[in-house]
Amino acid sequence: MKLNQKYLIVAMLSIIAGNTFAAGLERSSQQIDALFESGTYAEIGVTHIVPKVTGKDIDGHSISDVAEDTQSFNYAVKTNITPKLRVAVIYDEPYGAKVKFEGENNFIATNLPASDANTRVEVTSKNITTLLGYNLNKNVMIYAGPALQEISAETHLRGKTYGLNSGYNMTFDDIAVGWVAGMSYAKPEKGILASLTYRSEIEHESTVNEDVPLADIIFAGNYSHDNKGNITTPESVNLNMQTGLNPTTSLYAKARWVPWSDFAYYPPVLKATTQAAVGRGLPLVNYHDDQTSVEIGLGKRLNPNLAISVSGLWDSGSGDPAPTLGPVKGYWGAGLAAKYNINKNVAFSLGGRYMWFGDAKGEVSGGRLVGDFKDNTGYAVGMKLSYKSK
Template sequence: MSKYFKLSQLTCALTVISLTSMAGAAGLDRSGQPSEDFSSSGTIAYVSAYHISPDVSGVESNGDKVGDLTEEYEGYGYGVKTDINDKFSVGVFYDQPFGAAVLFQGDNSLTNLTAADDDRKFTSADVSTDNFTGLLGVNLGAKNNFKIYGGPVLQKIEANVKINSKNPALASVDGYALNIAKNDAYGYMLGAAYVKPEIGLKAAITYRSEIEHDSNYAESMPFVAQYGLPSIQTRESELTTPQSVNIDFQTGLNKTTLLTTKARWAPWSDFKITPPLLNENGIALNDLRGKKVDQVNLLQYGDDSYMLEVGLGKRLTPKLAVSGSVGWDSGAGNPVSPLGPTEGYYSVGVGAKYNVTPEWAVSAGAKYLMIGDAEGVLASNGEPIGNFEDNDAYIFGMRLSYASK
């Protein structure tokens, strides 16, 4: 048997359960911005898809129940990377890093079922992003054990939010609607890695910059017209998605077993969405009530987030490998916005990879997330919504991959 660890037999089996499309993760994080393929050797190509089925519900302070408010959603990613020669490599990768899909229904503080117009009955939020990352990698050292890589990132983002409420305490935002038009902006990615194939060792760190968007905010806020304040406005304003650091580590325990660890940090405490009309009218309304505030946000977080995942892969036959993982995510502070009322998670996952040919493989995986309890508070006025406890989510993923040295 070869003394070289069969990385191609195992890493894909672990990757498929690390589609950390994080329903219930910190902030708006969905994909975890995967980075392990940046430091791979040879030619790789993949297409992956996942389905997330979250169940998030709660109880208001008055005892009313808030039924399941998170919608099922799908996502996908793809990438291709190849070595130009023994020193240089290039690649292109796509993922959907941030997002939200929330719909409040039933009879609770974030619905108004007596409204004549269906658009005024329910509260909803839909946020989506697309990332395209270009890669240039350079191998260093006599044995090419050291790698540095980096490249530009094109990010697209758009969002739609509607807030409707029967609760008098939320009257100022009843009927509020926001559309953030799709916007392109640029950032960058940089990383470094050390690899030692004979023992299956790879250690890599990848940094992604924050990306600042100048987006058009189209807002409607009908309640404030009675105070002589503007109720409709479209204006350009900033929206900055957070920077992040991913750490990937793996090592062979023996010729058929691979241990992996992934860690991630993102400063969600710096992130906020501050629509201009909501902010200015919110400050004015607070001033009328004798309360001074500096800023009114639609969405904000209190803490930075940290994620850790440990996995173990085992090659059972030359064609079949299996894996398992456990993970933890800290969340981004508590209380949280009702547009994403979760506080981190614990997770367990399983995966399998089958090599159809020496180069082509199919992988499948599943993950269960035990979502952390959270208190929901509307960021725009600090009004408590309720407690969201004992929630969970399921993730199912598949991946078709090609790898050759």
């Protein structure tokens, strides 16, 4: 059985896998599938995510859909340097949030112009991972390399929910470097491929710009709006496995663990202000639990040019209560994908998944409950164009 015949069935699943509305700030599970492709390989893809998250504030006012639609892009290139050494460059957008509260509820300010009355949050990221893979023998490969990451955040808190801090603004942007390392085992004649990948946490330090209404009262406006601050994106572990069931069918499983319970973001002025006001510095956002996610799927080649797959998904979420920038507790999901070989080098993939989000209470820093979010769903659709040359 040829290597590409078996692996091709499962490789198509990466068009959607990991690009979704997951725990914490996750928008991608940072897969490195391109590294395991044979020959020279390149791909480019896009995913459109449509979550629907509604609920009620603590006073019973309706909260319309707060989670706005987002798009994420990914690309990868891979080639062999020598028969034993390969290199891959992989781009994705692993973290993100796009939230805006509308309507008449406790997240809308009544004393500000309509253009600035909404609580809203936007987080974006870009990640470039460069990996060198070395074959120890015909079955085992080790790989490692740096990960260059940019993360940007913009927050505007408004309304009764935030009390004296209604009117809080924050912006942050930084680029930093982490690292990735792992090991894989392959037995192509049986369609077996397993990999274990570790990503380090990445600490960002840059100037944080803040407007803190409560600080204007406590410090009489005598504070700097621009201060050095830091945010650390979490480490992660990915375990991927696949095996051939017969010449045209493959079974695969992917598991991911992220310690979101260790994540907390303390903008410097907000921390100093809450320390002075309540005796302890409070974070802008933090999570209670670690995330575990699992995907299990089956791929089937229908003919030499067309293959399809189905998958089931589960994400534990990062705790309940959850921050209001993503007030869901994990999800259950189902996915469907197809890959069509346009010619011997070029293929087009299309897929989607539907998600049923877990109910969650919304909270702000300090553990105060401010909302209730139930019966929410979402979906994601993605496409990918890939090129392979032996």
